[in-house]
Amino acid sequence: MFENLTTRLGNLFDRLRRRGALTEADVDAALREIRVALLEADVALPVVRDFVQSVRERAVGHEVVRSVTPGQMVVKIVHDRLVELLGGAHAELRLGSPPAVVLMVGLQGSGKTTTTAKLARFVQQKLRRRVLVASLDVRRPAAREQLATLARQAEVASLPILEGEDALLIARRALDAARRGGFDVLFLDTAGRLHVDEELMAELVAVRDLARPAEILLVADALTGQDAVNVARTFDERVGITGIVLTRLDGDARGGAALSMRAVTGKPIKFVGVGEKLEALQPFHPERMAARILDMGDVVSLVEKAAEVVDREQAEKMARKLAKGRFDLSDLKSQLEQMRRMGGMGGILAQLPGMGKIRQQLAEAKLDEKMIIRQCAIIDSMTPEERRHPEIIHASRKRRIARGSGTTVQDVNRLLKQHRQLQDMLKRVQKAGGLKGLLGRGLPPGLLPR
């Protein structure tokens, strides 16, 4: 249902290419595609409108029309503009004189409590400050216990829970405890509230006036739709936020809400949540977010993720082999296994740029985890000698391998063919000078199972 922008524009410009220069009408057609792509990424409409206008001003000029690859050029302009709008360098936390208060606000279920614990851990471990956390959420059942438990896991201090206090009383007690205990930073987690709930918003204002926070962070869900602008605007108008933390970026939402919220408030996105574990918090990177919104993939994140999964030593060994142009079946197997660990082909491809078409092919080909498992089984049924020198695998060996792995000779053939093609591809990569040259061309057709 959702094509990525690169595919959309690719198709559009493929049709146009034969005609030579692009007209203004062609650019308009491209901008319509961009508009839809952004809307499908949940960027709020008013933001989209202004964005498309600003891109048009750049594109209609000369950059695109004279370019040889107008599709790529438009995507580049859109991407660059997005990065600009998402904000420049990473914005640090501003923690003033101790105890510096950080007030966490947001809708219900946006991930405030988890984010509070993650940030508290980050500040204590990375910034080396003494941290106290306190939950002012007396509404959601067991919300305060949740923060206390998470604080214990994060090894930060939390304010003891007393029954019968309201949010303001707890805030006062927390401030007091932070001062007496010599804490540098106090995190105040608040109850989730709808931005239209007047009573609760007033309570938040009262807490703010009492605690005089150095940072007021709006915790917002990357899955949010068009309403993101209203949420961000209302919280900013009523309480005055200083920054945004975007959660659930480990999901597959494109996260257009990031752009919307940045645009309406002008406040920086300071961190992103990328998982349920307490260390799953990262600084915000505008380029990655832009690529994600455009579904252009996220090469940097992929490389980082790969670095976590891939055994470093093994990776270096692999790199040396590749440099020599050698890539045997054992290497293929360890690649396949890494693929599985990284979340399967879909997971990897979602993060690679320009993969729209290939991803479609894969979806059609039903290349899934099971297939990877089967291929590993085939390789497992080979002798070490066969893995090193696949060219010795002839008919009777193929039959044996197929029997051993519960597959057919055709499956074995297919795997061997894939391996040959991978080898060819690697040689090409070496010639083209890296991954870029490869991705321009896409996967060789034979790599996909029929």
Next chain:
Amino acid sequence: MSEPKRGFWQRLRAGLARSSSALKATIGSIVRRRRLDQALLDELEEALILADLGVEVAQELVEGLRRERFGREVSEEEVRTLLATHIARILEPVAQPLPERPQHRPRTILVAGVNGVGKTTTIGKLAAAMRRQGKRVILAACDTFRAAAVEQLAIWGERSGCPVVTGAAGADPAGLAYEALQRARREGYDELLIDTAGRLQNRRELMEELAKIVRVLRKLDPSAPQDVLLVLDATTGQNAHSQMTIFREMVDVTGLVVTKLDGTAKGGVVVALARRFGLPVHAIGVGEDIEDLRPFDPEAFARALLGLEETVF
């Protein structure tokens, strides 16, 4: 850059200050009394997109308007009512209450969804509603991952007067579900509600864990779980499509509960989901109190979405 950065931001903010959350203001400003031309249709389409209906459904609805009224003079009220009627027509087939299944004792309901959508709260409300009908209800706290999730469900259990089957933190949710179903059968409960940990649908290993709960339940009762509810946050955007697709694939979702519909008109993505999947919407959550679970009323929902009524209940 063609203009100074600040100029852009100021313009943008000023522009946004004029737009409003509900379609009401948007459509109101578009349609006073004017000819229904292409420009107006475009603006209406945008207004629908603003309500999270998605590009496809928005286009379809506007196409309908074009067929019926193109070139004619229209009023604001008229356009809104027309759109509401079309939307209600899309929603009517999916507005079905959670079915009674007296032939299954206990009937098992598995409640799933991404993090923070309100699964536990929904179970609390659902349990209370069933208790009011005089049913015997037991809850299973199979979110053994999130801190204090068990305590949260336990409090709802207390409020609604239902026992809660719990395990240690980090316990295997499938094993716990199995235990809960055993106990529900042994002690003759009518309904078993299983709370699960929130999970993002692209986290394969977590989705496998959910599928395992279903597999294990079926060892005791091949027809369990009789209902699998996907809880959906009304503020969710187009990602709801992905949630629906994958959850359905993994655990065979039988119906939806849409939460956080209190306050502003939102939840337009429900229309797109109804169009594409046609799965029943059993109930909507409209607040944090125990009674705040309501039947899904397509007409009221559509009218609220279009700003013809203030709220959906």
